[in-house]
Amino acid sequence: MNTLGTLFRLTTFGESHGPALGSIIDGCPAGVPLTTEQIQVALDRRRPGQSSITTARAEPDQVEILSGVFEGKTLGTPIAAIVRNTNQRSGDYDKLKSEDRPGHADAVWRERFKHRDHRGGGRTSGRETLCRVIGGTIAEAYLAQGFPQLNTVAWVSQVGDLVSAVPEPGLTRAQVDAHPTRCPDPVAREEMSRRILAAKEDGDSLGGCIDIRVEGLPVGLGEPIFGKMKALLAHAMGSVGAVTGVVWGPPDLLSRIAQPGKVFHSRKDTYGGIQGGLSNGEPVALRVFFKPPATLAEHAKGGRHDPCIMPRAVPVLESMVSLVLADLILQLNARPHSA
């Protein structure tokens, strides 16, 4: 099941070391301004090698649009975009041919599919998430037309047991991107950097949290029962490899989560922007939990893997949110208020 969505549908394909990865967006309306550069900028935010705290692999990740866009606007037809893999069969990985990597899904995957693509994880690789960013960027191009006030921003809110302060409303992606940790707390992020570099040295890895805030939502978004906004967001977050959980609620209450002896939502008069499965116009906040990435110590030391994937996962989660919102807006269009 490599497709997500009902009306704004993302299909992803591609193995991490095959010829290419790519995405199809089916259902994007016609007339939405969209360029290769927009997608490239978004992919560059996800790209490794951006700083000393991420992996040193130089993957250019050049995107090419194959269909669905003409003279700078969407056609209403499926939008296909691909990224070629430049080092399809790395010698680094060949030695893995006969062994399962501890902590990786190799064994269970081989049991299921009676083969193992030894080229670096195949579809279970984090590299697949670039396809989500392609899709999310198209979703955001669509959303920007009808909902210019919509603002979806994610940031790293916890690394290991180090929790950052909750940022003020109106946080921008540029503010988040200003630091390689993608944590907007000026104090916590310096300590986060130190811990990530130490983990890199030790061949260790770190989990933590990403927080997401969605501001400027229209009222009434979401389809009752199994299409509730919170159900679809939970699905979307749970589809990302290293994610181990998600909670949602009003922004101020999320700050209490990691504190001892506190329950979420102890205030019954606040709802976190989602009521009865529908958006109520208030901001929606999400906290997404990540486990430490599993990897071979020698690889981690060699700089081939991120000791902490959360900084790079920030644009991936923003993309997943935008895909869900674009799908729900099309569904709301289908059954407008006047019925």
Place this chain on the structure above:
Amino acid sequence: MNTLGTLFRLTTFGESHGPALGSIIDGCPAGVPLTTEQIQVALDRRRPGQSSITTARAEPDQVEILSGVFEGKTLGTPIAAIVRNTNQRSGDYDKLKSEDRPGHADAVWRERFKHRDHRGGGRTSGRETLCRVIGGTIAEAYLAQGFPQLNTVAWVSQVGDLVSAVPEPGLTRAQVDAHPTRCPDPVAREEMSRRILAAKEDGDSLGGCIDIRVEGLPVGLGEPIFGKMKALLAHAMGSVGAVTGVVWGPPDLLSRIAQPGKVFHSRKDTYGGIQGGLSNGEPVALRVFFKPPATLAEHAKGGRHDPCIMPRAVPVLESMVSLVLADLILQLNARPHSA
């Protein structure tokens, strides 16, 4: 979107105070033993009025199977089952006709649909969850045939800020049901009872957590990327009204969650039963977060609503898990190992 699942599909219908609620299960294989009594027993576990800590409403919730079962076995055709509402238009609710209930989704629902069904919440009522239990019971009847070792058990693990001890492996539903709190910890549950009764007195309400443990899973269950077991479970949990989050992982690590300064999954060598989106044969553990139910104080005092819905939500969450598993098993059948 009132349908869940790809091959084992649940569709639910019915307003809380309309003529009836019901479920259709489409995709259940033929030949599965199934009786009205099985479903009735499951519904009785969800029914209010079971003890002093739940609402006193006497709802008989008598189920009737309309199709799909013949001479005690499923036919392979859609299974329809309904529960009639006995008090369709309660005078208690008529006074609500012109006012939105604070804390309820009335306002956002009216904005979306340009009407409000004033009869007690309509589809946003918790009463809709009986439809999930019907579906889950059929899923469990199917699962019992091919996977007799499969054991899905949920229990109340936290009420307010009171956290229970983690139970031993092999916990049974009978052990959970032995106490009205549905908490198996003999110490914590007494205190939970006291707090729930106090909240009832005060017209207050309590949130908390339900933990779920799934043992005896086959290896390789789950569809890569958007059909990952953890994504589908997150979706299913997020579709339940009062749920505000879900985390998953190995049973022993879940015990650390509400503790100060702890991250989930700090041990990189354990995976909680799900790897690369597929089950690996180990137990899967989930923790599901609930907000305190919103309700009118006068209603809560009158005993018409549960001050703490978690004890009654236990069979609902078990049902959601079973529905996801039945769907994934059919998908695994479709593409068996030998390809």
Place this chain on the structure above:
Amino acid sequence: MNTLGTLFRLTTFGESHGPALGSIIDGCPAGVPLTTEQIQVALDRRRPGQSSITTARAEPDQVEILSGVFEGKTLGTPIAAIVRNTNQRSGDYDKLKSEDRPGHADAVWRERFKHRDHRGGGRTSGRETLCRVIGGTIAEAYLAQGFPQLNTVAWVSQVGDLVSAVPEPGLTRAQVDAHPTRCPDPVAREEMSRRILAAKEDGDSLGGCIDIRVEGLPVGLGEPIFGKMKALLAHAMGSVGAVTGVVWGPPDLLSRIAQPGKVFHSRKDTYGGIQGGLSNGEPVALRVFFKPPATLAEHAKGGRHDPCIMPRAVPVLESMVSLVLADLILQLNARPHSA
């Protein structure tokens, strides 16, 4: 797969001699006027026993709405409606318990599902089509709001090898219903009656054609490629039991079918209302082919089965068209012209 549609979705359930049959419509917008009487009137058009040329079985087919309608309007929630079977286990059918009925799908169904519901055909019975009429009536209630000029009319155009004249534009359902054959040609229908009665006498049965004309369609209806209007109509028609084919085109060209040495669509300047998979605002015409119903001669003689099912199939096919149109209109709403 007992569900049809993407946004306006019909799910049907029920065996011909089980407790009840029924339909769920999920996705109908809120605020659409709908009453039990509307559905009852539509079901009565499909009902057997209306004249000497149909089966004499007296099936009351009383419909009951269980959900989704309140104070005469749809709520936007799933609409469930059921029809109870009054003679669930007819003695007439018990003798069939151990034998497959020649011409029926009993053998192939038993091979697939390892059982046979001997109670008169189960889901393969034509009785299942009453569920389509329930759904189609709701679709028409929705369409009547936004598209009052939309007019979908079907009629019996051929019985055996007897072909009727093509009616003038603007034909109404009342005109079609004025004669038990549901053929508007005043000459042909008398001969059709004679042939059907003769077949009934002989325990024989007759195939033929139903023509459908859809007038007043908006422009641009249909989703490119696999959601083309003609593809969805073909699917919907092909899902009806005795249907063995469907052709579509401009109304005047359909009249040439079955004539010797003629091809369809020899005029390249007319398109029959569907171009590039989208409606172009002109009328759409369909011709649907039926095989003679297979049945036991003794049953046919006993008046228990229709020697020619086409008169009763007229409202079923109209319903299928309306379901497709309602679904496509919601999809068009989702991606309106202004993109």
Place this chain on the structure above:
Amino acid sequence: MNTLGTLFRLTTFGESHGPALGSIIDGCPAGVPLTTEQIQVALDRRRPGQSSITTARAEPDQVEILSGVFEGKTLGTPIAAIVRNTNQRSGDYDKLKSEDRPGHADAVWRERFKHRDHRGGGRTSGRETLCRVIGGTIAEAYLAQGFPQLNTVAWVSQVGDLVSAVPEPGLTRAQVDAHPTRCPDPVAREEMSRRILAAKEDGDSLGGCIDIRVEGLPVGLGEPIFGKMKALLAHAMGSVGAVTGVVWGPPDLLSRIAQPGKVFHSRKDTYGGIQGGLSNGEPVALRVFFKPPATLAEHAKGGRHDPCIMPRAVPVLESMVSLVLADLILQLNARPHSA
């Protein structure tokens, strides 16, 4: 809606004069032998310029597999394959920029999407069908493993009003391909050739029929009600651009169709391989109707368009059948006989 299928799913993308067209197959089991050459051979059967009776455009249509295949076998991951367009912006088409082509869907498409891709038809071009052939070839690779006796063969059975003789059982694709008309009747095909060449000379075009025969089907294929084999085949055929109808039945009865005063299926004891929506193990026969292609006379004369597209449509229809069968077989696997 550019996706077809439930478990074996084809998604197509690409405009006729954009950078590339392509297909994603999601759901093909792992371990199926598949090479680029297999797909190339199939595409070459669809390619124009094969003989004097088809268009002279030299489109190389080189396929490239981007994902899902490794060391000659499918991985169980999505299979993506693309074909680059070599002449993306033909000067021949630039002059069409400001005018709608008569007989084409340009006007209705522009009304719907508020733009027109003037580059030769975009998605409404017959060129999109190469994506179906890619998908169909993968479906056939899968089917060849489990059902080596399965034989799906299509041929041109009628051109204009010229009807060919019905071929003997066991007809092969090689026999069909032996003549550029793809008609196996040695007499009729010579006259067909003459008529097609005459139409080409005159800037005229010709419709007609393709017949399809499926032999070696397993018993019980098809999902009841809306997933009936005949419903899915009708949908698949109706999704092909120039198709205006489809009928199905036993092979010998199909031969009567174009004869005067004959109805289909006048013999009640034969069923054409599909009963109750399920395959019964007998051959299935389909007749698919085509309208004459609409085109500009000057283009037709210049040899840029086929005066008769049916010879090239033969592999397209075979592909559509194979896609439906692969999907139904996976669904049958999901709910095997033993239930």
